[in-house]
Structure formats: structure tokens, C-alpha cells
Amino acid sequence: MGHFSPASGIPVVELGEKIISARSGSDWASKCDEVRRALEEYGCFIVESDKISTEFGDKIVKAYQDLFDLPVETKRRNSYPSEPFLGYFGQHPKVPLHESVGMQGTAFEAVQRVADLMWPDQGNVEFCETIYSLMKSMEDISYIVCRMVFESYNVTGLYEACHAQMNHATRLMKYRVPEPDETDLGLTPHVDTNFITVLYQGQTNGLEVQKKTGEWVTAGLSPSSFVFMAGEGLMAWSNGRISASHHQVTMGNTGKTRYSFAVFTSIKWTETPEELVDEDHPLKYKAYDHDEYMRYISKTGLEKDPLSLKAFCGVN
Ligand SMILES: O=C(O)CCC(=O)C(=O)O
Numbered sequence: 001m002g003h004f005s006p007a008s009g010i011p012v013v014e015l016g017e018k019i020i021s022a023r024s025g026s027d028w029a030s031k032c033d034e035v036r037r038a039l040e041e042y043g044c045f046i047v048e049s050d051k052i053s054t055e056f057g058d059k060i061v062k063a064y065q066d067l068f069d070l071p072v073e074t075k076r077r078n079s080y081p082s083e084p085f086l087g088y089f090g091q092h093p094k095v096p097l098h099e100s101v102g103m104q105g106t107a108f109e110a111v112q113r114v115a116d117l118m119w120p121d122q123g124n125v126e127f128c129e130t131i132y133s134l135m136k137s138m139e140d141i142s143y144i145v146c147r148m149v150f151e152s153y154n155v156t157g158l159y160e161a162c163h164a165q166m167n168h169a170t171r172l173m174k175y176r177v178p179e180p181d182e183t184d185l186g187l188t189p190h191v192d193t194n195f196i197t198v199l200y201q202g203q204t205n206g207l208e209v210q211k212k213t214g215e216w217v218t219a220g221l222s223p224s225s226f227v228f229m230a231g232e233g234l235m236a237w238s239n240g241r242i243s244a245s246h247h248q249v250t251m252g253n254t255g256k257t258r259y260s261f262a263v264f265t266s267i268k269w270t271e272t273p274e275e276l277v278d279e280d281h282p283l284k285y286k287a288y289d290h291d292e293y294m295r296y297i298s299k300t301g302l303e304k305d306p307l308s309l310k311a312f313c314g315v316n
């Protein structure tokens with residue numbers, strides 16, 4: 001494995017343009033293995049990116065300020081009645097510091113839709129361009145990472161069919177600084193229900209992941225890095241070789257507002273490849289429909305239990 005984040009011990013995988021565009025050869029194959037091993041051992045890893053310049057980072061902060069400085073009633077216009085996990089979320093007594101705006105898909109229209117709702121008269125071209133550009137970089141790298149996982153498990157032939165049923169939800173999140181007598185918990189511990197999540201956390205740390213030992217560590221990202229986290233979908237698909245990352249957000253005493261952006265990639269029909277099932281690895285999860293699973297867990301509310309998937313489709 002390459003190097004580790006000094007703050008957390010989480011693996012850092014370099015995925016520069018050169019390696020990404022090669023997509024073959026021994027360097028590529030060993031990168032694919034590095035990604036897979038990081039996911040198997042930690043459920044997550046950090047990618048140093050050359051996509052986020054300081055100037056672009058500043059534009060992202062400006063876009064977030066434009067959005068979150070709007071009155072709550074305006075932000076509430078962003079709603080998806082049939083999708084409880086999208087839309088606007090905020091002022092929840094359990095996570096009072098957290099506020100977020102979710103979107104469906106990664107098309108320019110998804111960002112445009114939010115901008116039209118928030119700024120119906122004058123629009124906000126800068127907001128649209130900045131968020132779309134961030135979203136696209138993260139979507140592209142998600143596809144590459146998923147492909148690498150398939151290659152490393154020697155099931156490359158299954159990737160295209162899987163890619164065809166991938167879709168994405170995205171979320172802009174803001175965490176305010178806690179008052180002196182308030183909790184510093186930004187987001188309660190949970191696992192993501194989708195296949196894989198890529199997260200950008202800008203300039204303020206706060207993401208914590210749980211290691212296999214049970215210890216919680218701060219992801220400790222630099223402002224130009226992303227973190228990939230395995231969701232329950234990848235856990236089921238890999239037949240439990242990879243565990244979904246258990247994570248939370250704490251605001252600590254940085255004294256700074258935190259802005260993060262997540263791309264949640266899901267696969268509609270999740271089925272463990274037969275190549276990953278054998279006598280030593282009996283099937284752990286039956287094939288399932290992601291939307292059905294979402295309906296199932298929406299009953300459990302905010303607290304996403306790491307054992308929900310087992311209850312839903314686990315093989316006893
Ligand atoms: O804001 C973050 O860093 C984490 C967000 C997260 O875990 C989620 O939305 O599922």
C-alpha cells in the first residue's frame with residue numbers, strides 16, 4: 001500500500017491524470033489492488049486530487065455562502081415529495097448544526113433546478129457553474145474507482161452492465177460552529193445505504209471514520225482531497241469482503257463553518273457476482289433493489305443502523 005494520512009492512518013491513494021488515462025498495464029493493475037485493499041481494510045480511502053485549486057476552493061465557498069445565507073423558507077422550496085432523503089434538511093433537534101440541500105442526479109439541470117428555485121428572478125450562473133464542475137469531477141472519479149474495484153476482483157466484464165444502472169444523488173452540506181453549551185456532533189454515526197460515496201470537505205475537517213478496532217479517527221483531509229467511503233451496496237456486492245464505512249461528523253473547536261459536498265452513487269439492482277461466492281465465502285446478501293431498500297430503511301428514520309441491510313436481505 002502507498003502512504004497513509006498522518007492524522008488518521010487512513011490510506012492515501014494517488015490517482016493522477018497519468019494513471020487514470022492509462023487504464024492498463026502493471027501500474028494500473030497495482031493501483032486497482034491498492035484501492036481494493038484500502039476498502040477491504042478501512043472501508044474508505046483518501047484521494048489527493050489535482051482538480052481543486054485554491055481559486056476553485058474559494059469559488060466553492062462563495063457558492064455555499066450564497067445558498068446557505070438564504071432564508072430557511074427559500075431553501076425549503078427545494079423538496080422532492082417522493083424522496084425523503086433529498087431536498088432541504090435542517091433545524092433537526094438531533095443534529096442542530098447540520099443543514100443540507102440534496103439533489104437528484106448529476107446533470108447540469110439538477111443544479112439549475114436548485115438555482116431557479118433559490119434565485120427565481122436573477123438566477124445564479126456562478127453557483128451553477130461551480131457546483132456543476134465540482135459534481136462532475138467527483139462523478140468521473142467515482143466511476144473510475146468503481147471500475148478499479150471490479151478489475152481488482154477480476155470481474156471487469158461485469159462493470160459495463162453495472163455502470164448502466166448507476167445513478168447519483170448529491171448533497172451540499174453546511175455545519176455551523178456550535179454554541180459553547182451545545183453538542184459538537186455535526187452528523188450522527190451512520191453507514192451510507194448506497195454503493196459508494198465520494199466526499200469533498202473543503203477547508204474544515206470534521207469527518208470521522210471508525211476503524212475495524214472500533215477507534216474513531218478524523219479523516220484529516222487536505223483542501224484538495226476527496227474521501228471515498230464504501231456504502232452498504234458495495235458491502236453486499238463484495239460479499240462482505242468490504243464493510244460499509246461507519247462515519248460521523250464532529251465540529252470540534254475549529255471555530256469555522258464547515259462546508260461539504262457528497263456524491264452518493266447507487267446501483268439499482270445489487271447482486272453479488274458468483275465469482276465472489278465460494279465455499280470459504282458463502283453468499284451473505286440476497287440480490288436486492290436499492291429503491292426497495294430505501295423504502296425499508298426510511299421507516300428507521302435518521303439513525304441508519306449498520307445492521308439494517310442484514311435484516312433486509314441477509315442470508316442466515
Ligand atoms: O458532511 C460530511 O462530511 C459527511 C456527510 C455524510 O456522511 C452523509 O451525508 O451521508
Ligand SMILES: [Fe+2]
Pocket residue numbers: 190191192247
Ligand atoms: Fe454518510
